[in-house]
Amino acid sequence: MSSGNIQQPQTFTKPAFNEKEATELVERVFGLKVSAIRSLPSYDDQNFQVTISRSEGTEDCAYECVLKITNCEDSQNPELIEVQTRIMMFLNAEGFPSATPYLTKDGNIMSLESLGTGSVTKKYMVRLLTYLPGLTVATISTNPHIFYEVGKLAARLDKTLSEKFDHPSIKSLHRGKFIWNLANVPLLEQYIHAVGQNSYCEVVEQVIQQFKEKILPKLSNFRTCINHGDLNDHNILLDSNPASPENPQYTVSGILDFSDMSYGYYVFELAITIMYMMIESKDPLRVGGYVIAGFESIVPLTTEERDALFLLVCCRFSQSLVIASYTSLLYPENKEYLMITAKTGQKHLLKMFDTGQEAVEKVWFETAKAYIKH
Numbered sequence: 001m002s003s004g005n006i007q008q009p010q011t012f013t014k015p016a017f018n019e020k021e022a023t024e025l026v027e028r029v030f031g032l033k034v035s036a037i038r039s040l041p042s043y044d045d046q047n048f049q050v051t052i053s054r055s056e057g058t059e060d061c062a063y064e065c066v067l068k069i070t071n072c073e074d075s076q077n078p079e080l081i082e083v084q085t086r087i088m089m090f091l092n093a094e095g096f097p098s099a100t101p102y103l104t105k106d107g108n109i110m111s112l113e114s115l116g117t118g119s120v121t122k123k124y125m126v127r128l129l130t131y132l133p134g135l136t137v138a139t140i141s142t143n144p145h146i147f148y149e150v151g152k153l154a155a156r157l158d159k160t161l162s163e164k165f166d167h168p169s170i171k172s173l174h175r176g177k178f179i180w181n182l183a184n185v186p187l188l189e190q191y192i193h194a195v196g197q198n199s200y201c202e203v204v205e206q207v208i209q210q211f212k213e214k215i216l217p218k219l220s221n222f223r224t225c226i227n228h229g230d231l232n233d234h235n236i237l238l239d240s241n242p243a244s245p246e247n248p249q250y251t252v253s254g255i256l257d258f259s260d261m262s263y264g265y266y267v268f269e270l271a272i273t274i275m276y277m278m279i280e281s282k283d284p285l286r287v288g289g290y291v292i293a294g295f296e297s298i299v300p301l302t303t304e305e306r307d308a309l310f311l312l313v314c315c316r317f318s319q320s321l322v323i324a325s326y327t328s329l330l331y332p333e334n335k336e337y338l339m340i341t342a343k344t345g346q347k348h349l350l351k352m353f354d355t356g357q358e359a360v361e362k363v364w365f366e367t368a369k370a371y372i373k374h
Contacts, residue, residue: 014331015046015069015124017115022048022067025113030128031105035062041337044071044327045259049131064131065102074259075112075125079169084258085109085127087226090165096157097237097254099129132254134237142280144290144371146238146250151294153252154231154273158266159299162225173226175262179323180229182268183219185211185315194326200346203353204318211315214308221304222265229260231269232276232341267305270295271312275320278313279344285352285360288313289367296368309364310357317349 017025023034036051046069054061070081086109091098101109110127137146179187185208192208195201237254274291278284292301292309301309324342328335352360 013072013122014042014044014334015071015115017046017048017069019048021115022050022069025069025126026050026052026067026128029104029111029113029126030102032102032128037067040066043338045069045074046071050128066099066129066131068127068129069113070125070127070259072122072124075123077172078110078112078125080172080175081110081125081127083167083169083172084261086167087161087165087261088129088258091157091160091255094160094164096160097132097252098258099132099254099256102128102130132237132256134239134253136234137236137238137277137280138233140238140248140250142277147277147281147287147290148294148371149250149252150231150236150273150277151270151291152297153236153255153294154228154269154291155266155295155298157228157231157255158225158269165226173261173263178260178262180260180319181227181262181264182271182312182315182319183264185215185319188318188322191322191326194329195322196325199350200321203349204322206353207311207314207318207349210311214311215315218304218308219265221302222267222308223302223305224263225266225269227260227262227264227269227272228255228258229262229264229269229272230257231255231273233280265305266299267301267308267312270301270305271309272316274309275313275316275345275348276341278348279341284348285355285363286367288360288364290371292364293368293371297372306361306365310352310360314349314352317345317352320345321349 019037019039023037026032026034033053034050035053038049040047040049048067050065050067051062052065085101088098089100092100103109104111110125112123113126114121114123175181177187178184188204188208192201192204195204235256236252237256238250239253240248240250274288277291278287281287321342324338328338
């Protein structure tokens with residue numbers, strides 16, 4: 001979703017390649033012929049959907065892929081980007097629907113490229129990834145089964161990575177000041193002014209204080225793992241069974257955007273996933289129960305993890321609101337996209353806070369129990 005360090009906004013620069021430059025990049029770096037290209041929405045990287053012709057002027061054998069240009073700040077950490085890419089390749093081999101990279105002409109999975117002239121030249125890490133078909137969760141009519149499957153996916157993904165994946169640069173996933181890691185909620189205090197003086201700001205301030213008092217002292221009691229960290233409603237693709245168009249049965253067909261990966265905790269992934277699935281429901285408080293049911297079918301929660309879940313979901317809503325508001329000040333031309341989740345999320349945050357932990361947990365865990373029984 002985003003760069004991990006927004007403390008120095010002058011170095012936080014989103015790529016600004018136009019379609020002609022992006023086309024030239026693909027053809028020069030990867031040695032492929034581009035027949036069509038279009039820009040895709042993104043938070044702070046730049047993505048293009050690219051149509052490749054197998055031979056010049058041959059449309060019949062064309063195939064799709066995605067050109068991903070990482071912002072210049074994150075591009076300064078090639079070890080991290082390599083680990084994230086290797087994780088995608090590993091998961092694909094393990095049967096997860098994740099993209100894999102095309103190799104450059106030099107046989108590498110990525111390439112550091114420059115844009116600009118003279119003293120203003122900036123360097124960006126470039127990858128070309130396989131295109132994953134499907135509809136995002138954000139674009140379909142959701143149901144309990146989808147939320148259950150997404151929760152199950154989150155647990156399977158973290159468990160598989162933590163038990164099986166290894167790489168010489170895996171330590172790069174220890175991102176101490178990564179703004180999107182739930183362990184770093186107190187960092188929001190530096191940017192909370194962007195929200196303005198209103199009821200949302202007051203709630204976020206309370207969430208941060210409660211995190212310091214109730215979560216930070218207990219972090220060592222939570223089970224550690226590698227987190228995807230951004231299983232949101234735009235990063236999960238679904239495909240429907242064509243045999244039942246009137247009553248579509250969806251399965252997960254793609255997992256996108258591994259740029260927020262870091263070491264964390266199982267309960268972090270669950271909280272993040274619940275928060276984003278709440279965005280896509282007319283009954284947001286009940287959604288958590290279905291996600292929990294799916295998650296616990298793979299990784300049952302401990303008592304301490306269950307007790308922390310409500311506040312951690314509030315923390316993720318707070319991160320989304322504060323970071324989106326602050327980033328919108330830096331890039332007002334991209335405000336509409338940046339605030340997509342935050343606008344709905346701020347209402348859910350207030351409702352959760354007003355309802356209270358005990359009442360919300362009652363809905364979650366009773367819903368999870370009833371779904372499993374059903």
